[in-house]
Amino acid sequence: xxxxxxxxxxxxxxxxxxxxxxxxxxxxxxxxxxxxxxxxxxxxxxxxxxxxxxxxxxxxxxxxxxxxxxxxxxxxxxxxxxxxxxxxxxxxxxxxxxxxxxxxxxxxxxxxxxxxxxxxxxxxxxxxxxxxxxxxxxxxxxxxxxxxxxxxxxxxxxxxxxxxxxxxxxxxxxxxxxxxxxxxxxxxxxxxxxxxxxxxxxxxxxxxxxxxxxxxxxxxxxxxxxxxxxxxxxxxxxxxxxxxxxxxxxxxxxxxxxxxxxxxxxxxx
Numbered sequence: 403x404x405x406x407x408x409x410x411x412x413x414x415x416x417x418x419x420x421x422x423x424x425x426x427x428x429x430x431x432x433x434x435x436x437x438x439x440x441x442x443x444x445x446x447x448x449x450x451x452x453x454x455x456x457x458x459x460x461x462x463x464x465x466x467x468x469x470x471x472x473x474x475x476x477x478x479x480x481x482x483x484x485x486x487x488x489x490x491x492x493x494x495x496x497x498x499x500x501x502x503x504x505x506x507x508x509x510x511x512x513x514x515x516x517x518x519x520x521x522x523x524x525x526x527x528x529x530x531x532x533x534x535x536x537x538x539x540x541x542x543x544x545x546x547x548x549x550x551x552x553x554x555x556x557x558x559x560x561x562x563x564x565x566x567x568x569x570x571x572x573x574x575x576x577x578x579x580x581x582x583x584x585x586x587x588x589x590x591x592x593x594x595x596x597x598x599x600x601x602x603x604x605x606x607x608x609x610x611x612x613x614x615x616x617x618x619x620x621x622x623x624x625x626x627x628x629x630x631x632x633x634x635x636x637x638x639x640x641x642x643x644x645x646x647x648x649x650x651x652x653x654x655x656x657x658x659x660x661x662x663x664x665x666x667x668x669x670x671x
Contacts, residue, residue, distance in 0.1 A: 408445075420457065435468065438487065451499055452480065456487035456512060464494045471498040471508075471524035473542065479506075486512030486530070494519040501525055504543050511548070529566065547582060547651075549604060551597075563658070565651050567604060569597040578659040581621075582648050583614055592664040593622070610644050617645040621652075622663055628652075 407413060407425040416433035419425075423437055426445040431437060435449045438457035446463040449455060453468030461467065468483045470476055481499040484507060491497075495516045500507040504525025511530040516522070520534040523541045529548035539557040540546070546558075547566030555573040558564060565582030575589035583601060587594045596618055601611050617635050624631045632652050639645040652660065 453483040455485050458487055459485060459489040461491040462493045465491050466496045468499055471501050473501050473524050476501055482507045485510045488513045490515045492516060492518045497522040498524045551600060563655055567597055567600055569600055578661045579655050580661045582651050586661050591661055593661040613639060613642045614644050
């Protein structure tokens with residue numbers, strides 16, 4: 403089936419459209435954009451710049467996709483936004499491409515959900531199945547792991563890393579890295595445990611969740627410095643993939659602060 407383009411839509415010369423796309427009323431697609439097979443732009447959607455919209459993604463009215471990054475150092479250099487397949491992008495969502503300083507690309511994985519007025523800043527990298535609820539704000543260079551879920555009105559400071567399967571509560575302000583499988587609550591956000599509900603929904607076994615709980619207690623309530631406790635956990639759970647994922651996250655960000663339980667604030671973690 404060929405593309406269906408409403409008579410009021412504008413598709414610039416050079417834009418690349420896949421098969422079976424549906425471009426609704428008053429949409430605008432720029433000359434460098436690529437829209438994959440089966441994509442639906444409901445109406446009043448603007449896709450600008452060197453942007454790739456993955457197959458079967460749906461974008462709702464007044465979304466602004468791929469316009470220049472909100473970085474005052476940006477001077478028009480070539481940058482990209484890549485959106486994976488089967489994403490859901492609701493009303494008023496904004497997504498910016500990368501910058502030269504951040505590697506030139508913003509990348510959104512497949513099957514992500516962005517509810518109304520969420521924002522994905524320049525140079526962000528999101529994994530598969532990430533959910534951003536209404537009014538979530540991701541500053542530049544934020545990394546979000548697979549299947550993380552961010553509650554309404556929450557904000558992540560630039561360069562923050564949010565681990566896979568983590569949960570950020572509504573209205574939280576996240577200024578430090580959040581471990582995989584963790585829950586962050588409050589402003590500024592503190593670590594409030596593990597995202598057990600999310601783990602069960604994703605099919606993690608009772609044993610895997612139990613081992614994660616043991617590792618969590620060792621990491622944040624054990625003896626010694628955090629560096630020592632990370633090493634202890636790595637040795638204590640050599641065959642637990644989820645625990646090793648948490649360890650790897652902490653080791654990769656060794657120079658960054660992390661979210662810790664509120665009871666430990668002011669103490670050496």
